[in-house]
Each structure stands twice: as structure tokens, then as C-alpha cells.
Amino acid sequence: MTDPLGNLSPRQRDLLTSWLPDGVVVKDHSWGIVETTVLEITDGSGRYILKAGGATDHHIERELRAHHHWLTPWTDRGRAPRLVHGDVDGKLLVTTYLPGELVTVTSPGVFRQAGELLALLHGHPAVPDDYERRENAKCLKLLDGPHRITPAVVDRLRTLITGWPTAPEPTVPTHGDWQPRNWLVHDGVVAIIDFGRAALRPAYTDFSRLAAQDFRDDPALERAFIEGYGSDPRTNDGWHRGRMREAIGTACWAYAHGELDFEAQGHRMIAEALAEDL
Template sequence: MRYRYVGPAGLRDQPPPPVTGPDPDEASTYVIDLDGRLRLAPRRSEHVALAGGRDVLAAGEITIVDGRVTEVSNQSTGYCPDPDCWPAVARALDRLGLAHPGGFTTAIVFRRCPDCGERNIVRDGDFICALCDAELPQRWNFDPLAPLSDRQRELLDAWFPGAEVVHDHSWGVAATTVLELAYDNRHLIVKAGGETDHHIARELHAHRNWLRPWTTRNRAPRLLHGDDQAKLLATTYLPGSLALDHEAEPSFYRQAGELLALLHAQTATVDADFERRENEKNLLLLNGPHRIDAATVRRLRDLITGWPTPPVTLVPTHGDWQPRNWLIHDDTVSIIDFGRAAMRPAWTDFNRLTVQDFSTRPDLEEAFLLGYGPDPRAADGSYRSHVREAIGTACWAFAHGQEAFEAQGLRMLAGLR
């Protein structure tokens, strides 16, 4: 990730300081430039002046004694780099043959307050603004474009020259940046995938192949631009707020059922190998890191290895069908977030609603089925899908530090018959 200067504007115009060698008696100011080179200056030098006003890969203070780094930090209130910039520092030091401690000896967590704009240093894990007491985001937030690759930025500039970022909607867990832009008197949504992202490709496929029944009704965003290789897409902006922020009304669930039926009805194919692949995937999850107790793991392995693997009918599915991906505007439901869209059995889109919503509100289930039609959960594979959903939720949430989701997955497993 690259970091742009976020400090006082007047400091950007200072003349560059003399570039020096390391001072063994005190720390030096350093930056890692975009070519990955270490640049040093006397400690009281401004980082932005040392960088010539340009973006950097890292910045902070460093002490080098006899060819060894004894102290190094990301202390730069001009760039406010995240501790995640350490790999860029390590590469620069390795290139010079300088021994180093393998990480920052002092790692500083910077956050910008979304309410008052104050730059904060987070201490003792207390994500509260020191000036106005507002809650600070868990994700580094000084430059919403920072996570984008050079190629993604080039495409964004070509698609929407001069566009302004007005809001960062990124969740902060998946390797996907979600930004709301203002451009040409309208708002747009841009999604950019990181190196490990595999959701953008699914989302692009869904936009190009499956969303027309919704976009023609203005019930889903329309794709404006997309680049599979760069993992970047741009769509229209839909007004509204998440259904999670509204009272759970049966009318919303009826509409959600109607929309899901439109998605599922577009095409279908029979897959003779789907069940086997899903079984293998879940056995691998159980072999990986999680907090499912040993007795439950043994029971699940016995259960999965004994399941039949019949052919199943696959349809286009959303993959995360629940109120957090429904927008409400003027009492109308629209759909967002297609990063998990894929061909699956229809009943898989019922899994999360069954556990989270229908278990305590049968009226919502009745309304949903009124909109959707015949219940696909009557099929034999629905129970197997429910078990897989529980395993996947518990394992994924543990891996990403999402304790609430992990607890939900563990409750689902505890409730299996």
C-alpha cells in the first residue's frame, strides 16, 4: 500500500533536508520511497520534505548502529502509515544488508476521526477520538484510495477523472475496498479487490450474466465498468439504508422472496459432482484452524463421510442472502453485494435466513415464501447444506477474528440434530 501526505499543507512546500547516513547517537527520519529505497535525514526533518512531497511506502524513525537496526517505528504524523507497512521497510533494509528486528520496535496505530477529522494515535486498543470522543474505525482510514494498486488507480482515473471519494463503505475484514464516489453530479460505487480477493470475479460474473431481472426493475446496481485482471468494478449507486437498520417488516421479506425467485429462475443445470466437492471442502475446513470442540468435529466427520452424493440441480444464487445485503428505500427492497454469487442449489440461499430470521419470526418466513413460491428446502440436500453453512461460518469467522459470527456458527452446530 502507498501512503499520501495527510499533514499540514504548508509543510509540503519545505525544501528537502540534506540526505544523510545513519546517526548512531539518535534516531533518523526515514521514508521508503515508491521505488522501495530507504531515504534518511536528520531526526527533526519533515517526512514529506524528505519524500519530495510524493507518496511513500512507509515512513517513521530509525536508529542504525554498526550496520544493525536497533530501533525502528512508523512514527510519522505527516503520513500516518499503518503498522502493516513493515514489509516495505524490511525489503529496503534487506536490500542494504542491514540486520533488523523483524518488525517495528514501536508500532503506532493512527486513525482519523470520521466526525471531527482529528488525527489520532490509538493507545491501549482504545479506538476513541481524543478530541470529540467519537468511535474510531478499526481499519486505517486516512486515504481511502491507499489500498488500491497502481493499475486500479489508473483505471479509476480513466473511468472517472477528478472523482471525489465521499464515503468508505469497506467492511475491513475481506480484502475488498468499497468506495462511494461523487462524479459528474452523481454518486457511484467502486469495488477494488486486494491480492487475495476472489470476490470481484464472482461479482463481475453476476453483473454480466444474472442481474438483468433486477437491474431492469432498478432493484440492483448496474455495472458501469469492470476489469477482471485488475479486480476492479464500478456500478451505479442505489439510495437507501440496510434492512438491518429497519424494523423487520413482512412486506420487506415478501419482496426479498420475489427478487430471489427471479434470480433462481433464470437458468438451471444438473451437477453430478457438486455434493462430493462440498463434502471435501468441509472436511478440509475441519482439518484447519477453528474452535469447534473435538467431539463435535469427530461427529461431523462421521456425518459428512456417510452422506450420499446424488446429482443436484444448480441455479444462480446470491450466496449471502440476508438483510445486511438488502437496501430499503421508500419501502422498496433492492439488492447489493454479489461477491459470493455462484451456481448452487436454490436452498442454499435460505440457510442464513432460516437460522437468523425465521427461527423466531415465522411470519417473516411465511411472507418470504409468499413472494418466493414453493419451498426448495424440502429437498434432501437442504440439511447437508445447513451443516456446511454452520461449519463454514464457524471456521471463516475464527480465521477473520469475527467473534459474533463465530458464535453464530457454533450455535448452529450445537443445534444440529
Template sequence: MRVGLTERQQQLLDTWLPSAAIVRDHSWGLIGTLVLELEHHGERYIAKAGDDADHHLAREIRAHRNWLQPWTTRGRAAELIHADEDAKLLLTRFLPGELVEGTPYEWAPGTYHEAGELLAAFHRQSAVPDDNYESRENERTLAGLDKPHRIAPDLADLLRATIEAWPTPPATLVPTHGDWQPRNWLVDNGTVRVIDFGRAAMRPAYTDLARLAAQQFRSEPSLEPAFITGYGSDPREPEAWQRARLREAISTAVWAHQVGDEAFEQQGHRMIAEAVAEIAL
């Protein structure tokens, strides 16, 4: 079964699922994470394996161990079977469903109402005050601007000056998915399920709305109220949300440039332009 697995990863899979066969390779391709659908004794599983550069598998393993119960107990997320953080390997039971992205479900308000309900249950698990979150995020964004990117130099200088002048009020952190969008939702007979927890971390609740706001909410305005109704209330405090939107925009443009995803990079540049216009730099 090698397909890019390290020797240790292969040994672990041979122990966990002897003689398993690959059914399908679901790997994204832009990064080094392998996502393999396996079959063993008539049961299907998903194995995720990280390469040397990976820093997502540890987050995903922690999410499965600590936060996914509100979803797994309802069949809305995959059950963890085995994990080895040192080997960067995760094995879960296969979660049935069709990817929402690219289907009519992506533009159905009912999908977003259900996704809002799911996210609210996830966020409600815990809440932790953090006096340093805003300053850490500012430092991370400024470090991103020091990496290779195609943001215009004058604009990059303006973005740096703006971020350096921002206030750093205390924040409340909750478990977040980190990439909450139809690309990471499945639908099975009308039921929405959730995949991919490689960006899961403690953050403010509103950060999980950033990608929807930049994409589906922007294209189809009816989806946003459906989502907020399902969630129960709008977690976005205006000034914190503006800061989050600009950070997300910069991160998108920089990261997409680094991995060569030109379409996503262009989305990042559009997000920067929109965020700049909104806060009237």
C-alpha cells in the first residue's frame, strides 16, 4: 500500500488493518497530506497521513480526542479508531455522504441552517478567556507579510501599519473547526456531516464564519441568515470581525501563493481589497 506513506505509517496501518486495500485516494494534492479510503473485512475507513512538513495531523488528532463528541455521538463526524501523533497518522471509520461543495446543496439555505446548528453545538463545549489572543494573531499576520507573496508593496506597508496600530482587547476562545465551509461538509440523505479537522484550535467563535463570509454568503445572501438562525445568534462583534477578516484575507493570499493555488490567491487579494474598503484604511 505505500502510495507515499512512510515506513512507520505503513507498519502502523499493517498492524491496525492487516491486508487493507485502497478504495480511493482523496488527497487534495496541494499539500503533503495523504487521505486514503481503505477497505478491510467489508468495512471502510479513512487514513490520513502527514509528511515531514505537516502540522495539521496533530491538531486533527487532538480534535478527535477532545472535541468531536457532540458530532460523533450523532453520526455527524467520523469515529476515531487509531492515531499516532509522532507518526502523523490517523485512522477513522468512513463517513458516508456526498461532498456539499459543487452540488445544489451548496446553495440551499437548509444546508446552512443545519451547519449553523452543528457549529453552535461544537462551540458551546467550552469557553476560555485569553488576554493575548489578539496580539498573537497580529504577530502571526505580520510574520505572514514577511513571507513571499504578491501583495503590492505599498499596500503591504499600509497593512503592517494598520495591524500594528490595532487594539488588543481580551478574547473568549472556544473549540473551532478552522475551515468551516462546504468543502468540509458532507450530505447524506439530507443530513449534514463534518470532515477535516486539521485546522481545529481554540479561537473566537466568529472566526469560523470567515470563509463562508468570503465565499458563499457573498455569492448568495440568503445563506447567511439561514446559518445565523441555525447557530442561534450572530457571534461577530463588529470591530473584532473586521480585524479577523483582514487577517484571514492576508493569510489566504500569502498561503495560496506559497502552494501555487492561483485561484485561491486571487480570492485572497479580493478579500484584502474588500476588508480594506470596509475599514477605510
């Protein structure tokens, strides 16, 4: 039988033993695509979720930052797991376990709740951040790396990106992967998981993945989400730049991980975003 802790480093094993000495792994929730190990553990007194990052992981640090500074509006309502243990250097954390199933069947009611929850996160005071300059540089670096974006499209993207503004932008805490695969439903109530991409960004960035998928497929979901959120932050040129960045990131990430369907979505997103510039 495969050791469920086999991907943990010696330090991570030591930390886990010190935190949950009687812990027993009951389920492996890891995706197998990225290097993060996700395990469900019990120790006789409770049920927990353990997340362990690999050698190059940066998601655990982000997740710990979110737990320490941003998630109280959700955890106070029982709508997100609470941090129990965490170690940035060890790239390891343990949270409470939330009951529920990942959203696989979408409905306006679920999307309305998700919009309400996102508004709570974005309700933190905005702070200026060097977001635009940093994200422009990140996109150019992705275009320098391996992908299957055609040379003509790459040239056009480079021209656009180098002309984008670089001034500081108002930012708020964002989830970074806001879509149904990170929403749990239990007894009709939506809760949120997975904060490995949480960071300060413009609020509209948390709409990007929904706009590329669920909103595109069913406008009723978009209407319900906006009703729950209370407004629509996609009102300026930043939204278009954000869509372009998301498209480039999707195509490049999916190519690197062999996710062909997701890569095709990325190329479609690029084409649609570019069409808006015509």
C-alpha cells in the first residue's frame, strides 16, 4: 500500500507528528497535477485537512498569509476552514475540516451565495500596490517561456503589454482561483476552500475565471453572482488587461502541465480578448 505521507519531507513529517501525534490519514484529496499534497486526517478529537507543499511551492505561504490576515469574515460565519497549525518554512499547514461536496452542479442560488462571500473578502480596505507593473512583467516572462501561442499572436500580445500602464493600482485581498471547484456546499450553504493563490489584486480579478467559463455558459449564473456581490467591478480598462493576463497564464500553465482541454480554453480566451481590441 502506498504511504499517504510519502510525499512529505522529513521536516514536514516531524511537524505533523508534533501537531497531531495520533493523526490517521483517512483520505487523499491531492490532485496529482501540482506538487501540493492534501490529506484528510483524524486524531480521535477532530477531523482536519493537511496541506504540504513541495520544494518549489509558494502556495502554502500565500495560504497562511490569507488565514492570518484576511479570512475572518468567512471563518466567523463558518464559511471557510480555520487554521489550526502552520509553518511557512516547512511549507505545511493544518486546518479544520469543513463538511460538504465540491460544487459540480451549478445553480443561481449557489452563485448568489458565492457572490455574497466574495464581497466580504473584497470588503477589506483597499491599498495601493505595484500590481500592474508586476503582472505586465510576469506576462512577458510567460511569453518568453514554453507554450503553443503562435508567433504572430505573441508579437501582438507583446505590443499590447508593453503599452499598458504601470502605475500603482488599488488592491484588496483576493482568492485568486474563484470558481466552483473551490466552493463546498453542505445543507445548501456555500463555503470556500483553497487559498493558495490568495494575494492583493484588483477586485475584478476574482471574476476572470467565472467570466471565461460559468458566466459564458449561463448568463443567469452571472446575474445571480452580481446580485450577491452587490456591484460589478469590471468597469474599467483594467478588466480587459486582466482578462488578457488570465488568458496568457491559462494557455502557458496548461501547456506546461499537459492539460490539453484547459490549454485550448486558454487559446480561446486569448482570441476573444484580442478581438475586443479590433
